[in-house]
Amino acid sequence: MKNVDDLIASAAELAERGLSKGEIADELNVSRETASWLVERSGATSEPSSGEEPVTTGSGGPDDIHVDWSAIGRDSKRLTSVGRTLADLMAGDDRSVDLTVGIEKAGVPLATVVANELDTDLAAYAPRKHQWEEGDIEDLGGSFSRNFAQVRGRDCYIVDDTITSGTTMRETIEAVREAGGNPVACVVLVDKQGVDEVDGVPVDSLINVVRVGAESDE
Numbered sequence: 548m549k550n551v552d553d554l555i556a557s558a559a560e561l562a563e564r565g566l567s568k569g570e571i572a573d574e575l576n577v578s579r580e581t582a583s584w585l586v587e588r589s590g591a592t593s594e595p596s597s598g599e600e601p602v603t604t605g606s607g608g609p610d611d612i613h614v615d616w617s618a619i620g621r622d623s624k625r626l627t628s629v630g631r632t633l634a635d636l637m638a639g640d641d642r643s644v645d646l647t648v649g650i651e652k653a654g655v656p657l658a659t660v661v662a663n664e665l666d667t668d669l670a671a672y673a674p675r676k677h678q679w680e681e682g683d684i685e686d687l688g689g690s691f692s693r694n695f696a697q698v699r700g701r702d703c704y705i706v707d708d709t710i711t712s713g714t715t716m717r718e719t720i721e722a723v724r725e726a727g728g729n730p731v732a733c734v735v736l737v738d739k740q741g742v743d744e745v746d747g748v749p750v751d752s753l754i755n756v757v758r759v760g761a762e763s764d765e
């Protein structure tokens with residue numbers, strides 16, 4: 548996708564396929580507010596958003612950054628190479644870690660490679676945003692897949708593709724703790740917030756996006 552029109556068209560296609568706005572945000576690597584703006588702009592929904600309005604630029608569009616890493620994701624060799632690089636970022640951490648948690652959807656294939664490289668078991672977490680359409684996301688709940696390893700009593704790495712607002716990473720850290728696990732460190736492909744830690748857990752990223760301009764100080 549090269550421009551906003553492409554994003555709007557993709558949002559419309561995903562909405563017509565029945566994906567929630569939270570899932571669309573995940574697919575397009577944008578915030579939930581931006582996903583709402585894209586869907587409504589496309590005309591795929593006739594209902595106005597009841598959620599928070601996205602921060603906009605002077606042109607009226609949302610102040611967000613779209614990350615398209617499909618050139619990596621569609622090729623298993625490239626995905627494996629990048630996953631190994633993420634594992635290398637984590638290699639200096641506590642070697643007692645025996646579980647890698649992938650955040651669905653895009654974080655799981657990356658976490659699979661990381662788990663293989665670091666010789667850990669694999670868990671998968673589905674965040675609450677996948678159920679989100681409108682309203683307060685706090686009313687929803689995420690879940691760990693029963694088809695993968697459980698987290699209770701284990702030290703964990705957490706892997707995702709991007710950090711947009713930090714909400715999903717924070718939710719996953721809280722979910723790991725509530726399930727009896729200990730989140731030791733997080734790693735992502737792209738960090739759009741430039742965070743060093745979330746809820747006391749260090750975050751490493753392969754690419755760190757820094758906003759430059761007047762709005763970056765707000």
